[in-house]
Amino acid sequence: MIKVRIPTPLRPLTRGQGEVETKGGSVAEMIDHLEGMHPGLKARLCDEKGELRRFVNVYVNEEDIRFLKGKDTVLKDGDEVSIVPAIAGG
Amino acid sequence: MLKIPQDILDAMVSHARELAPHECCGLLGGSDDLVTQLYRIKNVVALEGAETVTHFDESKVAHLQLLSPEERAEIAFVMDAHEQALALKDMRAKGIRLQAVYHSHPVSPARPSLTDIKNATEFDVIREKLNLPKPLYLIISLQDRVNPDLRVYTIQNHQAVSAEFRAV
Ligand SMILES: [Zn+2]
Numbered sequence: 001m002i003k004v005r006i007p008t009p010l011r012p013l014t015r016g017q018g019e020v021e022t023k024g025g026s027v028a029e030m031i032d033h034l035e036g037m038h039p040g041l042k043a044r045l046c047d048e049k050g051e052l053r054r055f056v057n058v059y060v061n062e063e064d065i066r067f068l069k070g071k072d073t074v075l076k077d078g079d080e081v082s083i084v085p086a087i088a089g090g
Numbered sequence: 091m092l093k094i095p096q097d098i099l100d101a102m103v104s105h106a107r108e109l110a111p112h113e114c115c116g117l118l119g120g121s122d123d124l125v126t127q128l129y130r131i132k133n134v135v136a137l138e139g140a141e142t143v144t145h146f147d148e149s150k151v152a153h154l155q156l157l158s159p160e161e162r163a164e165i166a167f168v169m170d171a172h173e174q175a176l177a178l179k180d181m182r183a184k185g186i187r188l189q190a191v192y193h194s195h196p197v198s199p200a201r202p203s204l205t206d207i208k209n210a211t212e213f214d215v216i217r218e219k220l221n222l223p224k225p226l227y228l229i230i231s232l233q234d235r236v237n238p239d240l241r242v243y244t245i246q247n248h249q250a251v252s253a254e255f256r257a258v
Binding site: 005008009044056057062064066067082084086088089090 | 115134175202209216
């Protein structure tokens, strides 16, 4: 099992859950799997080409996937994924 | 107390002035309370959907959606996640740590807005889990065009507290 932390703005899509569980595979597969359970999530995270949007980071454990293998980063049992909005303010 | 070299203070004011009326944003890295590195980060609030993934409250999202993409950066910032990640990676490579997050208020005082406080509070929760240091928040106000006002705050638990810094 992989644990995925969902940031507050996306929790309306996960019925309020701050943490969801998913299967292993690559990050791209994990996002597809999440989309199957929580429709609408993928479009918030990825653009039409499936690339991660420029205002969101995905961490596996404490490492940004942009510095691992991006969407092809392979998740293993027990990994913790964090979806983290970029720093923002007004 | 955070010590910021005068040239880095000047560089932040230049950044704010270059982007006005849009908000600029960036990160300061350093060690032992001394800032040694400034990272300008692109403000991508105008990108489609940016306001819906960030910790903006409903009224802020509604306000942003009333504006054209070009106007959105006048009232908010969202860091380019890739540039943000690169800056944090560069800090690690240099053996320095995140000291502060800065952004500008082109027409309002150098006080954290409710949006600033909310976003910083949310970031505080996650950054602990990701082993990122706790930053100070620096705001550059251009309300007085001749005399920009720079102020530093700590923000946590929905509270902003004024902090001090020294130009060195
Ligand atoms: Zn602000």
